Amino acid sequence: MLKVLVSGCLGGVPIRFNGTGVQASSPIWRQWAAEGRLVALCPELAVGFPVPRPPAEIVGGSAADVLDGRARVHELPGRDVTELFQAAAQRAVDRAMQAGVGIAVLVDGSPTCGSTYVHDGTFAGVTVAGRGVVAEALHRHGIPVFPHHDLGRAAATLADLERRSAPRG
Template identity: 70%
Template sequence: MLKVLVSGCLAGRPIRFNETSVPVCSPIWEKWAAEGRLVHFCPELAVGFPVPRPAAEIVGGTAAGVLDGAAHVREVDGRDVTDLFRLAARRALHRAVEANVALAVLVDGSPTCGSSTVYDGSFAGRTVPGRGVAAEELQRHGIPVFHEGQLEQAASLLEELERNDLVAPDLPLAERLPRP
């Protein structure tokens, strides 16, 4: 059975920067949970960020730029947390490999997990198209990333992968990933 890496806050736990959660209520989610497919993981907690914590945004570029050293992640007070966000991305990838996941469903808008939008770096509440740093790292390594509003698309891909045997369940994810 193929697994799905999911943001820890999607489980209803109040672990986001502002002590909130993003609970998911969906028959797809409930089915995956009952089947034991969900692998909950919060990259920010995995590197020691507290709850609550200051808001953080990608500044001066994109998540790809953060991973490549051309952009930064800063907290609202100006503290540079780029290295911690890079480490969080690596830990998310490691967890995905360890759990042998086929895809990820991550909370959108986050500088870590955003899959289609992130905040623009101005701390003015404006979003722009883009990915968070962990979402970018997973994508770079061939792990499709969806947000919580894309469960139907994620479920379709998961079914296709299993139906067409496109992912060999006995082959560890690390051996299936393309090399960056």
């Protein structure tokens, strides 16, 4: 049975940068929880960030650029936390590989977990299409990443992966 890596704040756990959580109470979520599929991880907490913490944004490029050393991640008011975000990405990939994760469901919009959009690096509330640093690292390792609001597509992909990996007999 393939597992599902999920942002640690999903399910309402109040560990986001501002001390809040994100509710996840769909039938799909409840089924995955009952089946023991959920592998919760907050990559930021895993590398020592506190709760609450200053907001952070990718500056000067994309998450891919951060992983490749061409862009940075800054907190407001400007502290460079790039190395911590890179370490968080590696921690998430390691955890996913150890746990037998097939897909990831992450909170969208985060510089860590965003899978379809992130903020533009100006701290002005402007969003742009793109991935967070952890989402990009998981994608690079062949793990499909979905936003928390698209569990239907995530479940379909997980089912397809399991069908393709089932032993033929």
